[in-house]
Amino acid sequence: MHPIISKIYCVFGFITCSWIIPIPFLIIRPIVKQISNSDFCSLCGTLKYIIMDHWLNAKVVIVKGAPMKTGFILPNHRSFADFIIDPGYSNGCGIGRWEAFWCLLPTYWLGLIDSHCLSFTRGQTDRHQLYTRCKHHFNTTTDRPLVVWPEGTRLKYLGLKSPNSIKRLFKPGLLKSIWEDAVATLTYKPLIGVGGWEAGKIDIPVQHPVQVMISNNKEVLLNEKKLHVQRGVEIQIVFGDPIYPADYETFDQFIDAIACEWYTAYKLAHDI
Secondary structure (H helix, E strand, O other), X not given: OOHHHHHHHHHHHHHHHHHHOHHHHHHHHHHHHHHOOOOOOOHHHHHHHHHHHHHOOOEEEEEEOXXXXXXXXXXXXXXXXXXXXXXXXXXXXXXXXXXXXXXXXXXXXXXXXXXXXXXXXXXXXXXXXXXXXXXXXXXXXXXXXXXXXXXXXXXXXXXXXXXXXXXXXXXXXXXXXXXXXXXHHHOOOOOOOHHHHHHOOOOOOOOOOEEEEEEOOHHHHEEOOOXXXXXXXXXXXXXXXXXXXXHOOOHHHHHXXXXXXXXXXXXXXXXX
């Protein structure tokens, strides 16, 4: 495709998929929900059916694992395609800055309806406030994991030499709140004893696991900085094993476990 044509196609596709398409989906969604349990009119359904399968004609293959039903999904951050692929193929709720969602307002509305979007304002929302909102999400939504990009920004590294190569790139804020809450919750000793759990007098403490999700070629599919799209790209996704934060005595050990799982998944996804 000629570079100029590619740029026009990219801009037109972005406007169409983020502004024009979601509006009729918002209108017909109640009707579809009345006659079918299909997720076609949900945000994830829209992303997969309209954008990935038809506009971009991407070939997405999950080569290992499956997404958790709850907890935190940790994908690699490569391009704007992340916001299509990562929530779409994990059935997750994407956590992102309000400024980014404002550019995709009808899409954001569609995501809010099915608990697929959680926004925050950078510089005004600290990690404790954000984690409180995450816990509210888990209390109200039982089958929708939260998608968090722990690198913080889109990183274009071409390879990883060891788990330490990625560990130093993590933004620890929300990850630290996840670990702190799990440790604090599971070390709490109720005075009423084991019988209290059975009698339902207090809530059974839970922890929220994290799961690495690594995929390749997302920046090939869509490069927003160069306004370039490429149709028919094959993308492999690797889901790691769930990591339970309370299994680790220190936060550093928890981060080490994530980095090791990340490195293994990255090697598998990029060596295919």
